Amino acid sequence: MPDFTRRTTGRSVPGLLADFGHVLPPAPEAPPPAKEPRLFHNAALRGHRCRDAGWSPAKAPVSQWRMTSEQAPALWPFIAAPGLPPTGAQMGIDRLSGGAFYCDPLGWVLDEDIPVTNPNVFIFGKPGRGKSATTKAFLLRMMDFGYRVLILGDLKNEYALMCRALGVTPFEIGPGEPVRINPIAFGPLGHGWADLQADETKKRATIVFGRWLTLIRGLVGSQRIGEDRVPFSPSDGLVITTALQTLTGYLTGATQLRETTIPRVWALLDNPSPELVTACRYETVRQFLDETRLLRDALGQLVSGPLAGLFDDYTSIDVDWKAPIQSLGLSRLEALGDEAVGIALMCLNSWGRGMREMATPGDLRTVVRDESWRQWRLGPEAVKSFDADLRLSRRDGEIQVAIAHKPSDLLTAGDVGSQAVAIAKDLLHLADIKVLHGQDQAVANDLRDLLNLGPMATSLVTGWAMQRKGRALWMVGERSYKVDTILTPEERRLTFTNDAIAAAAA
Secondary structure, eight states: OOOTTSOOOOOOHHHHHHHTTOOOOOOOOOOOOOOOOOSOSSSOTTOOSSTTSOOOSSOOOOOOOOOOTTTGGGTSOOOOSOOOOSOSEEEEEETTTSSEEEEOHHHHHHOTTSOOSOOOEEEEOOTTSSHHHHHHHHHHHHGGGTOEEEEEEESSSOSHHHHHHTTOOOEEOSTTOOOOOOTTOOGGGGTTGGGOOHHHHHHHHHHHHHHHHHHHHHHHHTSEETTEEOOOOHHHHHHHHHHHHHHHTTTTTOSSOOOOOHHHHHHHHHSOOHHHHHHTTOSSHHHHHHHTHHHHHHHHHHHHSTTTTTSSSOOOOOOOTTSSEEEEEOGGGGGGOHHHHHHHHHHHHHHHHHHTTTOOTTOOEEEEETTTHHHHTTOHHHHHHHHHHHHTHHHHTEEEEEEESOGGGGGGGSSTTOHHHHHHHHGGGGOSEEEEEOOOGGGHHHHHHHHOOOHHHHHHHHTGGGSSTTEEEEEETTEEEEEEEOOOHHHHHHTOOOHHHHHHHO
């Protein structure tokens, strides 16, 4: 039987045709397929097949993972935000990119590519984590770019060494000290009043009396009736404004206004003139006295209270505003309690704002407000006063630097859900730059809720930043930077704040 499974080979069609004299033209050869470029041309795909040549009989399996952008940096050091321009103070190293980190708040406001609309800075951190050192290094390095420094309330006398190193003697406010500050001084806006046009006079008067009213509203609102704050009504505002305009001569159209003080305002309200009673729309002096009793008692407590003699007379110091730094210390008031210190800070803030209301273009200044939480705790009116200071930074060319322990200090302005807490939380939106030094794990929820920090950013503040002083998470608008502040030996000497502890340990 034949084997049909065996395949035989016959002649091809071109061969058969060639026997009859027909030659077919050759078919064109197809071009060889293009090969993919190889990175290594001297080795096969799996290496040379010989001993110790790295040859592998199979490809390594590829493991696939799916994760969010917050989780990915745990396996690969992604850069969280684009780099910032090298302008302003060089603060240290950005540990995410490995490059230098520069801080330039006003420059960032002017740069459309950086999500910053105001130059204010909030610095938070647990005591001993490097807040003061970072602040002082920033102040010193910005001086090279023409910025002067104003310390409105040095509560620990920690800026005195830096002042003296720059050839400036700091001012000290406290019982037994000759320094007096009038928080309702005119400032530069009162200069040349007689030569002003009517519209300019009205404009300046609105600014001055508005600033004074904001201060007195905050001072009155800081007083308590039991557990409640003293209310300040619109009628009280009219009384205070009218009294101030009467004492300065503005109400009678004086060409040269007179400076007044808080005790003189209180004395006028306690013994009102018929003109004041009529201007405030009261029918009789008795009605005026009855309806302003709470207001007058609150002012009287400020005049005769623990701060008597400090903020109730004309300013006794001549500040050199051309000096690189000026500091007004309040360390002697520490024994009087947080409320007295908070009131003093409010007075200094109002006075400092008045002194800067006519700043010339190019007069750049960094204003430091340390222990800001003490003012926030004086109630909603005190928080509003602080809020007004921050809102004017863009107009005046200032960098407002507020220092506190932790973001939840804002919640101590009042009861949960109160107006004071709501206003205080809104302050965070007036500072587009936040520097978060190390915090205990207990404040992780506050960081997440108040600052909208994700889990990775929160772990940086409660973990990495706690491992060494000077480490901080810098939030520039919506961008975050992992920064390690680097100090020079001279800066370490000027920023050292543990003298008392070092002396006790010696």
